Amino acid sequence: xxxxxxxKVLKTKWKSRAGEIELNGVKLKTPxxxxxxxxxxxKWIPLDFLKDTNYLGTEDRVNIILANTYHLFLRPWExxxxxxxxxHKWENWDGLILTDSWWFQVFSLGLGAKKEELxxxxxxxxxxxxxxxxxxxxxxxxxxVDIQSKLWSDIMMMLDVCSPVxxxxxxxxxxxxxxxxxxxxxxxxxxxxxxxxxxxVLFPIVQGGLYKDLREKSATYLSNFAFDGIAIWWLSxxxxxxxxxxxxxxxxxxxxxxxxxxxxxxxxxxxLIMGIREWIDMFDCxxxxxxxxxxxxxxxxxxxxxxxxxxxxxxxxxxxxCKCYVCQNYSRSYLHHLxxxxxxxxxTLISLHNISYLHQVVEQERNRILED
Amino acid sequence: xxxxxxxKVLKTKWKSRAGEIELNGVKLKTPxxxxxxxxxxxKWIPLDFLKDTNYLGTEDRVNIILANTYHLFLRPWExxxxxxxxxHKWENWDGLILTDSWWFQVFSLGLGAKKEELxxxxxxxxxxxxxxxxxxxxxxxxxxVDIQSKLWSDIMMMLDVCSPVxxxxxxxxxxxxxxxxxxxxxxxxxxxxxxxxxxxVLFPIVQGGLYKDLREKSATYLSNFAFDGIAIWWLSxxxxxxxxxxxxxxxxxxxxxxxxxxxxxxxxxxxLIMGIREWIDMFDCxxxxxxxxxxxxxxxxxxxxxxxxxxxxxxxxxxxxCKCYVCQNYSRSYLHHLxxxxxxxxxTLISLHNISYLHQVVEQERNRILED
Numbered sequence: 001x002x003x004x005x006x007x008k009v010l011k012t013k014w015k016s017r018a019g020e021i022e023l024n025g026v027k028l029k030t031p032x033x034x035x036x037x038x039x040x041x042x043k044w045i046p047l048d049f050l051k052d053t054n055y056l057g058t059e060d061r062v063n064i065i066l067a068n069t070y071h072l073f074l075r076p077w078e079x080x081x082x083x084x085x086x087x088h089k090w091e092n093w094d095g096l097i098l099t100d101s102w103w104f105q106v107f108s109l110g111l112g113a114k115k116e117e118l119x120x121x122x123x124x125x126x127x128x129x130x131x132x133x134x135x136x137x138x139x140x141x142x143x144x145v146d147i148q149s150k151l152w153s154d155i156m157m158m159l160d161v162c163s164p165v166x167x168x169x170x171x172x173x174x175x176x177x178x179x180x181x182x183x184x185x186x187x188x189x190x191x192x193x194x195x196x197x198x199x200x201v202l203f204p205i206v207q208g209g210l211y212k213d214l215r216e217k218s219a220t221y222l223s224n225f226a227f228d229g230i231a232i233w234w235l236s237x238x239x240x241x242x243x244x245x246x247x248x249x250x251x252x253x254x255x256x257x258x259x260x261x262x263x264x265x266x267x268x269x270x271x272l273i274m275g276i277r278e279w280i281d282m283f284d285c286x287x288x289x290x291x292x293x294x295x296x297x298x299x300x301x302x303x304x305x306x307x308x309x310x311x312x313x314x315x316x317x318x319x320x321x322c323k324c325y326v327c328q329n330y331s332r333s334y335l336h337h338l339x340x341x342x343x344x345x346x347x348t349l350i351s352l353h354n355i356s357y358l359h360q361v362v363e364q365e366r367n368r369i370l371e372d
Numbered sequence: 373x374x375x376x377x378x379x380k381v382l383k384t385k386w387k388s389r390a391g392e393i394e395l396n397g398v399k400l401k402t403p404x405x406x407x408x409x410x411x412x413x414x415k416w417i418p419l420d421f422l423k424d425t426n427y428l429g430t431e432d433r434v435n436i437i438l439a440n441t442y443h444l445f446l447r448p449w450e451x452x453x454x455x456x457x458x459x460h461k462w463e464n465w466d467g468l469i470l471t472d473s474w475w476f477q478v479f480s481l482g483l484g485a486k487k488e489e490l491x492x493x494x495x496x497x498x499x500x501x502x503x504x505x506x507x508x509x510x511x512x513x514x515x516x517v518d519i520q521s522k523l524w525s526d527i528m529m530m531l532d533v534c535s536p537v538x539x540x541x542x543x544x545x546x547x548x549x550x551x552x553x554x555x556x557x558x559x560x561x562x563x564x565x566x567x568x569x570x571x572x573v574l575f576p577i578v579q580g581g582l583y584k585d586l587r588e589k590s591a592t593y594l595s596n597f598a599f600d601g602i603a604i605w606w607l608s609x610x611x612x613x614x615x616x617x618x619x620x621x622x623x624x625x626x627x628x629x630x631x632x633x634x635x636x637x638x639x640x641x642x643x644l645i646m647g648i649r650e651w652i653d654m655f656d657c658x659x660x661x662x663x664x665x666x667x668x669x670x671x672x673x674x675x676x677x678x679x680x681x682x683x684x685x686x687x688x689x690x691x692x693x694c695k696c697y698v699c700q701n702y703s704r705s706y707l708h709h710l711x712x713x714x715x716x717x718x719x720t721l722i723s724l725h726n727i728s729y730l731h732q733v734v735e736q737e738r739n740r741i742l743e744d
Contacts, residue, residue: 040709044716046418048697076709080685084705092701313452325420329464333456337412337448344416347716 005155005201005228007260007281011370015249016277018369021260023228024154024199026096028063030260030281033272033362034098035288035355038068040081040091043289044347045355047093049325056356057323058363063095066284069147069157070102073137074130078150086152099153100284101160101205101231101264102139121161123179141186145202149195155229158187160205162233173209180207181221188225201228203262210243212250219254229282230255231262245274252279269298269361276365288358292351295339298358304332306350311336324356377527377573377600379632379653383742387621388649390741393632395600396526396571398468400435402632402653405644405734406470407660407727410440412453412463415661416719417727419465421697428728429695430735435467438656441519441529442474445509446502450522458524471525472656473532473577473603473636474511493533495551513558517574521567527601530559532577534605545581552579553593560597573600575634582615584622591626601632601654617646624651641670641733648737660730664723667711670730676704678722683708696728 006022021028035042042065049055050062067087072078084090087097119128125140141159148156161176184204191202204222208214222230232251255261262282263275272283295306299319317327326349338346378394393400407414407422414437421427422434439459444450456462459469491500497512513531520528533548556576563574576594580586594602604623627633634654635647644655667678671691689699698721710718
């Protein structure tokens with residue numbers, strides 16, 4: 001079978017690699033950072049900014065963004081988006097769209113509630129409650145594929161179970177991993193005859209918590225389904241850097257070398273660089289817009305809180321080396337003023353800087369791999 | 373004396389005229405609509421959108437925006453902006469900046485409070501309280517000129533008294549008008565020797581409430597100071613359309629024909645068209661961003677509230693004839709989704725549409741005047 005997603009490794013160096021993905025006429029240079037557009041919008045950023053290297057201050061524009069299956073299922077519903085001719089047209093995006101797995105959102109949206117109240121995992125799928133109206137819904141491996149097809153996702157994620165890392169036995173993590181494996185098998189058996197002629201691709205997701213032998217088992221098993229690429233569920237929200245790196249390093253050893261690897265839900269720029277240096281090709285990260293909203297900006301010298309009084313009359317840009325539109329045109333003083341006066345333009349400007357900053361970081365890493 | 377502001381009438385038709393203003397190397401085609409950027413930001417709109425005809429869907433980009441003296445005096449202070457090399461550089465704007473008079477803001481910000489508590493008008497100036505911290509401040513004719521010079525305003529407004537239209541006798545309106553006239557004289561006596569070599573210009577503001585004889589007196593008196601242009605305090609917030617048009621028509625009869633006329637604080641697109649057809653050249657209007665924030669968009673068939681359920685699956689743009697970026701790229705369905713999900717991008721998109729819409733309306737009026 002010919003792959004729909006073309007992946008080419010151009011060069012490897014240390015434990016990193018630079019490559020190219022081609023899918024549906026769009027080329028991605030890897031490693032690639034993918035901005036998060038959960039509800040069919042990258043929060044407070046007109047997408048045309050991400051299409052324009054003048055705004056990003058990068059060599060390459062953004063060619064792929066995320067959207068979230070679970071959120072769009074709850075509202076406004078996949079049927080609407082299908083009727084509107086798919087996500088790309090609806091949100092005015094000409095690059096690729098990867099639709100995120102559903103799981104993390106169930107938990108992160110219901111942190112105050114007991115997990116059992118929000119979602120009940122069975123062998124054949126998962127029951128969960130909408131945090132919006134309390135309505136009950138059932139997802140299984142096949143349904144999640146169908147929802148993503150209605151969104152017109154380029155790269156779909158399979159349904160999986162993300163085990164927590166605390167208050168759980170190894171036996172339970174293994175049981176959940178086996179459910180994930182079973183769902184992967186079902187997802188592919190459903191996906192291949194129905195959608196294989198269509199341009200979409202599906203990634204399985206490696207689980208196994210903090211147990212190296214389980215990660216090895218999961219990576220090995222799911223590699224059978226990694227026709228176009230493979231995702232790794234990440235742990236950075238809870239775990240120490242050292243444990244994260246160790247588990248990741250052990251996991252990538254068991255993945256096919258000729259498929260791109262997507263490390264899900266990376267947390268900080270440092271985690272992203274670490275991932276690149278552990279053979280990872282694709283990343284998402286919600287921090288740029290989440291921090292942007294609170295007036296916090298990435299910089300080479302650590303995060304800057306623009307609300308702080310010290311920036312009142314600071315003529316310098318956020319980061320003097322950053323080439324993004326915001327750093328080229330606005331001072332910290334002006335951004336401080338916007339935050340203090342609650343002038344919402346800061347949400348857009350600081351988030352744009354943060355996305356551009358990560359994009360630049362990844363480009364620099366790529367160039368370091370490619371140079372002799 | 374040679375005028376700093378060059379104004380050329382290209383053609384008159386009915387009671388309208390099309391012309392050109394040139395000041396500080398920037399050309400404005402008149403009639404001109406000026407977006408409001410009160411606190412050194414046009415609310416939730418990256419200013420680069422206003423520089424780009426692709427976003428506006430117009431022949432000409434936006435070449436002038438407003439800022440507000442009173443707001444910027446209270447925070448962050450004119451001294452900071454001077455230190456930051458002026459408003460243009462600070463907010464990244466390469467067109468002209470007109471700084472609005474202070475008066476309306478005092479009242480509109482303190483609608484719940486008694487007017488006397490917020491501002492006390494004396495013959496020599498006005499005491500007012502900051503609504504932010506209760507601190508007391510004094511403005512007089514000279515100080516307001518100095519503040520605007522520190523902001524690096526291209527077109528300054530003099531200090532004036534805007535009489536209310538209710539609960540006030542004609543005698544009191546006349547007394548307040550005379551104070552305005554006295555302040556105009558003082559402002560010019562102060563401005564001319566100090567700033568006449570600099571590129572800035574100062575406009576007097578016609579007052580006189582709803583009394584035709586007072587409007588005539590005010591227009592006639594202030595025409596002596598209208599070296600570069602003249603402003604007319606507007607009444608649309610409170611008055612009926614018919615009264616407005618009648619007073620305006622009577623006022624413009626007494627203004628010099630070779631100077632641009634700025635009608636302050638126009639309220640709706642209809643008012644703006646009416647102004648153009650009563651010999652007005654310049655307009656501002658806060659409605660585009662104020663409505664945009666609440667999800668309401670201008671259209672040829674009246675305002676559209678995008679939150680309404682009927683737009684859930686509406687594939688049409690806000691206005692099918694509008695050429696702006698938003699109408700070219702987004703459906704009502706998508707904008708409805710943003711509003712319902714509280715995804716703040718709608719503030720930017722709908723406000724941008726509204727500004728573009730007014731800009732297009734004014735361009736159409738201008739073209740109608742110019743065509744044979």
